[in-house]
Amino acid sequence: MSIGWPMSWFDEPRLGSVRAAGTAAPARAFGGARSDVPMSQLTTFQVGGPARLLLEPLDPESAAETVRRVRQRGLPVRVLGNGSNLLVSDAGVEGAVIFTDRMRRCIQDEDRIRAWAGTHLVGLVNYAAKVGLSGVEGLIGIPAQVGGAVRMNAGGRWGxxxxxLESVTVCDLETGEVRTLTRSECQPTYRNSNLGNVMVLECVLRLKPGDRKAIAEATKEHLLEKNAVQPVTEPSAGCIFKNPKPDSAGKVIESCGLKGTRIGGIEVSPKHANYFVNVGGGTCDDALRLIELVRDRVRRERGIELQLEVQLW
Ligand SMILES: Cc1cc2nc3c(=O)[nH]c(=O)nc-3n(C[C@H](O)[C@H](O)[C@H](O)COP(=O)(O)OP(=O)(O)OC[C@H]3O[C@@H](n4cnc5c(N)ncnc54)[C@H](O)[C@@H]3O)c2cc1C
Known part of the structure; x- marks a missing residue:
């Protein structure tokens, strides 16, 4: 499929007037553009057709410039992090996908860490431990980038x-405007930042100085706990449904006898019923049909209406 303009437009070595802070030198090069990239290769569920146009900025400034350029051309735009909470259509994704994977950086300033959107949580947690800052240990084992984690308000039993989060810098996906919001200006809820139609560019986390050894031990404990109960080695999209509090979606689905139920290549995990795993060749269509089957059974047997946590593209 033609994307309507030369790919070289996105391959310019520099985007617009982006400059490294405080210098006259050009900023880092733009990461580049690719077309027709299978989303099954970029999502942990290993499901999804091609992204027509995949753009990979290298830093927050060039990411914002990328948003503006895409919008000037009237293309719809989506943002992709680690692809760990996504179920992508077998038909693929029209428009542009901005992939943050190459925007990785953590910068410490006393008890704060500024993290760019593409920083993987494991990198953030390890960095915080190295500089002796505590508060993100519980994020270990969540396969996410900082931008996706903020967008989804990722968490667990620990918080x-x-x-x-002290502040977050976002780029409006309609206007390209960049603004920084303090924590008190945000209204996050369970697994939703409620930030609206924005790209998270970076955030500042306020942590507490701590003993490096104790931080490392707490991190290890969180990881062991998580690995014991979740199918972390199989392709999945994390939790399919939000917990219908005070119940857990996994326990509710399990109580309906649905563990191990399979449609095509997608199965309700025998280890944790709120995870669907791709046992080989699973499609988005298989997953959607399994979602409907589970919802229907839970509605009939438990009177509970399960809401999706996984994001549908
Ligand atoms: C094995 C496994 C275990 C998991 N465990 C947990 C857990 O314990 N706790 C938990 O909360 N989640 C968990 N998840 C789900 C997932 O890791 C989280 O939802 C995570 O926050 C998704 O981050 P991501 O970078 O992969 O985002 P993606 O999956 O790439 O995207 C998810 C959504 O965020 C948006 N997004 C991504 N990056 C940005 C950005 N920079 N700006 C704006 N929007 C953006 C996307 O457009 C999409 O709507 C798990 C998933 C798996 C596969």
Missing amino acids: EIFDV
Whole structure:
């Protein structure tokens, strides 16, 4: 499929007037553009057709410039992080996908860490431990990038990323405007930042100085706990449904006898019923049909209406 303009437009070595802070020198090169990239290769569920145009900025400034250029051309735009909470259509994704994977950086300033959107949580947690800052240990084992984790307000039994977030810098996906919001200007809820139609460019986390050894031990404990109960080695999209509090979606689905139920290549995990795993060749269509089957059974047997946590593209 033709994307309507030369790919070289996105391959310019520099985007617009982006400059490294405080210097006259050009900023880092733009990461580049690719066309027709299978989303099954970029999502942990290993499902999804091609992204027509995949753009990979290298830093927050060039990411914002990329948004503006895409919007000037009237293309729809989506943002992709680690692809760990996504179920992508077998038909693929029209428009542009901005992939943050190459925007990785953590910068410490006393008890704060500024993290770019593409920083993987494992890198952030390890960095915080190295500089002796505590507060993000519970994020270990969540396969996510900082931008996706903020967008989804990722968390677990220990809390959520917004618990330690001081500010977040976003780019409006309609206007390209960049603004920084303090924590008190945000209204995050369970697995939703409620930030609207924006790209998270970077955030500042406020942590507490701590003993490096104790931080490392707490991190290890969180990881062991998580690995014991979740199918972390199989292709999945994390939790399919939000927990219908005070119940857990996994327990509710399990109580309906649905563990191991399979449609095509997608199965309700025998280890944790709120995870669907791709046992080989699973499609988005298989997953959608399994979602409907599970919802229907839970509605009939338990009177509970399960809401999706996984994001549908
Ligand atoms: C094995 C496994 C275990 C998991 N465990 C947990 C857990 O314990 N706790 C938990 O909360 N989640 C968990 N998840 C789900 C997933 O890791 C989180 O939802 C995570 O926050 C998704 O981040 P991501 O970078 O992969 O985002 P993606 O999956 O790439 O995207 C998810 C959504 O965020 C948007 N997005 C991504 N990056 C940005 C950005 N920079 N700006 C704006 N929007 C953006 C996307 O457009 C999409 O709507 C798990 C998933 C798996 C596969």
